[in-house]
Amino acid sequence: MKRSLEHIEYKDDTETLAKFxxxxxxxxxxxxxxxxxxxxxxxxxxxxxxxxxxxxxxxQHLKELKNAGxxxxxxxxxxxxxxxxxxxxxxxxxxxxxxxx
Amino acid sequence: MKRSLEHIEYKDDTETLAKFxxxxxxxxxxxxxxxxxxxxxxxxxxxxxxxxxxxxxxxQHLKELKNAGxxxxxxxxxxxxxxxxxxxxxxxxxxxxxxxx
DNA sequence: TTTTCTAATCGTAAAATTACGATGGAAGAT
DNA sequence: ATCTTCCATCGTAATTTTACGATTAGAAAA
Numbered sequence: 001m002k003r004s005l006e007h008i009e010y011k012d013d014t015e016t017l018a019k020f021x022x023x024x025x026x027x028x029x030x031x032x033x034x035x036x037x038x039x040x041x042x043x044x045x046x047x048x049x050x051x052x053x054x055x056x057x058x059x060q061h062l063k064e065l066k067n068a069g070x071x072x073x074x075x076x077x078x079x080x081x082x083x084x085x086x087x088x089x090x091x092x093x094x095x096x097x098x099x100x101x
Numbered sequence: 102m103k104r105s106l107e108h109i110e111y112k113d114d115t116e117t118l119a120k121f122x123x124x125x126x127x128x129x130x131x132x133x134x135x136x137x138x139x140x141x142x143x144x145x146x147x148x149x150x151x152x153x154x155x156x157x158x159x160x161q162h163l164k165e166l167k168n169a170g171x172x173x174x175x176x177x178x179x180x181x182x183x184x185x186x187x188x189x190x191x192x193x194x195x196x197x198x199x200x201x202x
Numbered sequence: 203t204t205t206t207c208t209a210a211t212c213g214t215a216a217a218a219t220t221a222c223g224a225t226g227g228a229a230g231a232t
Numbered sequence: 233a234t235c236t237t238c239c240a241t242c243g244t245a246a247t248t249t250t251a252c253g254a255t256t257a258g259a260a261a262a
Contacts, residue, residue, distance in 0.1 A: 008153060010128045014135070018128040025123030026220085027111040030200075034115070037202070044239055052109060054222055059240055061220090077229045078238045093201035099131075100194035101138070127250085145209055158251055160210055165249095178259050179208045 017099060020092040023068030028053065029061050033084070036071065041083040043076075118200060121193040124169030129154065130162050134185070137172065142184040144177075 010018075024030060032047060039046075044062065048055045062082060065071045069088040074081045111119075125131060133148060140147075145163065149156045163183060166172045170189040175182045 008129070010132055014128050014131045018126055018131045021122045021131070022126030025119055025126040027115050027119040028109070028220095030115045030119045030122070031111055034200075045237095048239095055239070056223075056241080057221055063240080064219095075229095078236090080239065089201070096197045096201065099135075100190070100197060129250095146207095149209095155252055156209070157211080157253075161250075164210080176259095179206090181209065 013095060013098075016091070017095045019068055020070065020095065023065055023070055026061070029065055032058075032061060032065065033070065036082060036084050041074075041081050043079045043081055045079065114196060114199075117192070118196045120169055121171065121196065124166055124171055127162070130166055133159075133162060133166065134171065137183060137185050142175075142182050144180045144182055146180065 024033075028051060031051070035047065035050065036042060044055070044058060047058050047062075051058060062071065062073075066073060069085055070092065071082050072085045074083065125134075129152060132152070136148065136151065137143060145156070145159060148159050148163075152159060163172065163174075167174065170186055171193065172183050173186045175184065
């Protein structure tokens with residue numbers, strides 16, 4: 001193992017901003033979020049129809065967005081409705097705003 | 102090769118925003134940019150002193166930031182002075198602003 | 203010319219990301 | 233109870249990222 005084992009400690013804001021930015025760092029995820037913004041909410045299946053990607057790939061992108069806290073899923077069996085996580089969205093917005101002064 | 106060969110076409114803004122976000126998607130790079138903002142400019146060596154990372158690693162992060170257009174280097178032999186690329190910084194700022202409405 | 207200093211690049215290795223098809227699980231419909 | 237639908241997860245493979253030490257390149261200084 002070449003990599004140093006211990007994790008560098010940054011300020012919380014730095015870590016959080018990087019986490020949000022990383023989640024935004026793929027065009028498909030940007031497009032998904034834009035779609036969610038315009039539709040307010042949607043189901044996984046809707047996205048599978050919109051994007052020329054496998055269902056599993058879309059699901060993986062949704063998972064990353066969810067892990068970053070940018071979206072949240074609501075059970076509407078047998079579907080799952082995804083929406084922007086407004087609370088974290090505001091945090092992300094203000095972190096990016098502050099970052100760009 | 103499992104991966105589909107052709108690249109999905111997104112709107113320019115989507116691609117550009119994802120490119121900027123990806124460059125911001127690592128805490129070290131966020132910290133470098135914050136440092137550049139506060140100092141206005143700095144040399145690679147300054148960053149090597151500040152961060153507990155190898156010189157080559159810092160250089161690699163700088164390269165990514167440069168490739169994304171967020172910073173630019175100016176030759177001050179035998180050093181290189183890095184600054185924020187103000188023009189692209191404004192573009193990034195407005196893309197993130199628009200994205201977060 | 204040789205030395206010195208700075209920073210990029212090379213070579214390498216481990217880990218993470220991105221994509222796919224296949225499988226599995228939960229819940230409503232039959 | 234069985235079928236169907238929807239979506240997450242698994243298994244896999246290619247690529248990219250992240251980190252390191254070592255080497256190289258460029259320019260000033262000796």
